Amino acid sequence: xxxxxxxxxxxxxxxxxxxxxxxxxxxxxxxxxxxxxxxxxxxxxxxxxxxxxxxxxxxxxxxxxxxxxxxxxxxxxxxxxxxxxxxxxxxxxxxxxxxxxxxxxxxxxx
Amino acid sequence: xxxxxxxxxxxxxxxxxxxxxxxxxxxxxxxxxxxxxxxxxxxxxxxxxxxxxxxxxxxxxxxxxxxxxxxxxxxxxxxxxxxxxxxxxxxxxxxxxxxxxxxxxxxxxxxxxxxxxxxxx
Numbered sequence: 001x002x003x004x005x006x007x008x009x010x011x012x013x014x015x016x017x018x019x020x021x022x023x024x025x026x027x028x029x030x031x032x033x034x035x036x037x038x039x040x041x042x043x044x045x046x047x048x049x050x051x052x053x054x055x056x057x058x059x060x061x062x063x064x065x066x067x068x069x070x071x072x073x074x075x076x077x078x079x080x081x082x083x084x085x086x087x088x089x090x091x092x093x094x095x096x097x098x099x100x101x102x103x104x105x106x107x108x109x110x
Numbered sequence: 111x112x113x114x115x116x117x118x119x120x121x122x123x124x125x126x127x128x129x130x131x132x133x134x135x136x137x138x139x140x141x142x143x144x145x146x147x148x149x150x151x152x153x154x155x156x157x158x159x160x161x162x163x164x165x166x167x168x169x170x171x172x173x174x175x176x177x178x179x180x181x182x183x184x185x186x187x188x189x190x191x192x193x194x195x196x197x198x199x200x201x202x203x204x205x206x207x208x209x210x211x212x213x214x215x216x217x218x219x220x221x222x223x224x225x226x227x228x229x230x231x
Contacts, residue, residue: 003154034216038155045205045221046147046155057219089155093216097169099157 004029004090004102011108017078020105022090023071028100030071034093037066037075040104041086049088050075077107085109112136112220114206119225126196130225132189132206140164140184143209145218146191148202148227158204159191160215169215174200196229203227 005023012018022029022037029035035053038046048057050066053073063078073092077084090102118130132144145160159180161168168180179192189206203226207218 032216036217038218040155045223046218047221048217048219051210051217051219091155091157091217098171099160099216101155101157104154 002100004092004100006088006090006102006105008103009106009108011110012077012080013110014080014082016080017076018080018107020075020077020088020090020107022073022075022092022102024073024092024100025071027095028071028092029068029073031095032093033068035066035068035073036091037064038089038091039084039086040089046089080109082109112208114208114220114222116204116206116222116225119204119227121228121230122196123231124196124198124229126229127192127194128196128227130191130193130204130206130227132191132222134187134189134206134208137208139182139187141212143211143213143215144182144189145207145209145215146180146189147205147207147218147221148200149205149224150199150202153202156202160209161189162215163212167213193227196227198229201227201229 037050040046053068113135115133146158177195203224205224206222208220
């Protein structure tokens with residue numbers, strides 16, 4: 001199972017919005033609405049931001065939102081803040097009953 | 111408060127064995143699917159294995175199938191990962207993670223702080 005494809009890096013200024021893409025196949029992202037997004041600050045454990053494509057766990061800011069079209073999912077962060085600078089990972093359930101992650105995207109807040 | 115505390119990591123020779131443990135608290139352990147996710151130094155996340163509540167079903171990544179065994183002891187609120195025939199490429203921080211319900215391991219709602227496994231000669 002190949003990893004999902006994410007851009008290596010994205011950047012934005014405070015207050016702006018950015019979008020991170022996550023591309024898979026018809027056997028993972030395209031097959032299920034089971035895409036999740038995680039935020040990981042350096043030296044810390046990942047944190048769940050989005051699950052089932054669009055849902056946010058309790059306590060996660062509504063500045064984070066998710067979407068999906070075909071085999072590609074996206075995470076949008078609006079009103080960028082300095083604290084949003086981190087690595088972001090997407091994941092999807094697959095037709096092989098496994099879970100696959102993306103390679104990760106480093107977000108820099110300029 | 112949900113807490114997951116991993117232990118058992120360390121330095122091991124290629125071909126060796128190691129058992130990781132994850133002590134859980136703050137929730138009814140038997141009611142939730144539990145998983146291990148690893149992260150090689152400077153690399154991304156990789157799902158390793160999951161076990162449903164009650165240990166009815168277990169699932170493994172192809173990269174560890176046949177070498178790793180996942181189990182849980184619900185009476186002790188503890189998750190285990192027995193790792194045999196370790197390879198250099200198994201070097202990673204291993205995170206214990208809890209799912210959202212009994213059998214759904216497609217997402218990881220809570221994470222431990224991780225334990226480092228280094229496989230090297």
